[in-house]
Amino acid sequence: MEQSRFGAELSSRSLRLNGLIETCIAMSMCRDRAALLQQLLSEGRHLLNCDGGTMYMVTEEQTLRFELRTRSDPLPATQIPLYDPGTGNPNENYVSVYTALHNQAVRIDDVYAETRFDLSGTRAFDDASGYRTVSMLTVPIAPRGGSPIGVLQFMNALDPFTGAIVPFDPEAGALVEALAAQAAVALDNMELVDSQKQLTESLIRVLATTIDAKSPHTGRHCERVPELAMRLAQAACDASDGPLKHFAFRSEREWEEFRIGAWLHDCGKVTTPEYVIDKATKLETIHNRIHEVRMRFEVLHRDLEIARLQAQVAGTWSDAQQAAHAAELARLKQDFEFVARCNVGDEALEDDAIEALAGIGARQWTRHFDDRLGLSAVELAARAAERAPALPCTEPLLADRPRDIVARPEGERLDPAFGFRMDVPEHLYNRGELYNLSVRNGTLTREERYKINEHMVHTVMMLERMPFPKHLKRVPEYAGTHHERMDGKGYPRQLGPEQLSVPSRIMAVADIFEALTAADRPYKKPKPLSEALTIMQRMAGTHIDADIYNLFLRSGVYLAYAHKHLDTEQIDVSDPTPFCATAPHA
Known part of the structure; x- marks a missing residue:
């Protein structure tokens, strides 16, 4: 009989040790805090072969909060202070607090005979529930050499043969302490990973909101696009039929990867000059140069008036001259109004308009002051190849001059290693007045449009050079493909449909x-x-x-977004059916 009991105990110890090892391995791999805590409490109870257990966690307010119980009764809402609020002294009369403060396990063989600690709460629970607590073991949840982050409290160890309540086995208690220490390490690692994740996402959002703040004319684009993309991605995951029925993000990590990619989709705009992004008129650089042009027209107007007054004083002014004078002033006004309209860029320019601009620009005005005074060294260097004319001199009303050309630095050429396929203009900028005013559509020159499109080049280069962890490897793809097209004519790489994933296509629609x-x-x-x-x-x-x-239409994503972000007068569609694509891409 004794030999049989010894063999059973030996087998039980072996099973407990194996269980401890397996549980420690499982906890080290667990990424769910609630599941890890539940596993710790359940496995602790199993190792100790006891009737029940409670878990407390240390809070930032220096209290013990009830976290879990093995029984299904509700957790108390009250918290146990580690220190007396009145005196500031440690509340060492509570066994759970003592364990937390001293990082030391406490074993009590008989709760009703215990005199070291205040166990009135346990006894009150027994009275109210009819339960009888006898033995108790309280264990700290703390990494080796670290401060406790919680406490495990187990009640009523049971004899494995008779089922009678017995004192807790010291050997089993040591195993539970080891288990709790391993759990503390796993929790600490989990908290570290979570904090790093939160920090990373915060930095990403700071970058995105900084880009939005950089230009008031992009508003909250970097914030709204991720929201819209996430809504549409959820609709794609929910699709139960049709071409998207097999698409899904199958884990929180895949959602995280897509979310980060969406937030970073325009990160390259940090390199785009504001005066290009914000260019509202054709002559705008840092300021709207229409004012300089207008002053030249003002000078011509003044010169006409001076000529009239001089002729009148000399007595040579005639009615025919007055009529010609009035016509010339009217023409001057009309010419400036035409130039000003062209500058706004809200109408497409045809060939005759561009010819008219050239004709107006060829008209001469007289300059009397040195236009090289007050210039910076960079501005003077740009004029080094231009001869300074003798003053006074005549100049065209509108001109494209050598100094208007800003050469493209060699370092701004596309890196062939990234596979970019974009038509790069010869010059970095061309600020010629006629060149800018002659833009046929919109306000941007070819160079400026490339500068804006170039943000995708910088987005791809920045992100593909970053050492993303394995579960975030597709962030550059999601962030860097929303300007690609299904017909392969997009940028920066002219990718075709076979190279564009569903998340990339979602990003394009949202953007x-x-x-x-x-x-x-x-x-x-x-x-x-x-x-x-x-x-x-x-x-x-x-x-x-x-x-x-x-x-996007049939799921109602467009309308939900519209009600949140669009003005009421913009929302003029409730039935999207007439706007659906009639020939879906195969």
């Missing part, structure tokens, strides 16, 4: 819809839903994925 409906662009008014969806309907299949676009 375009936000841009069309945003109320904070310098060059356009916000479009109502009907106009924005008509444009996107035409883009479906060639520019954007038709299936994603149709899901």
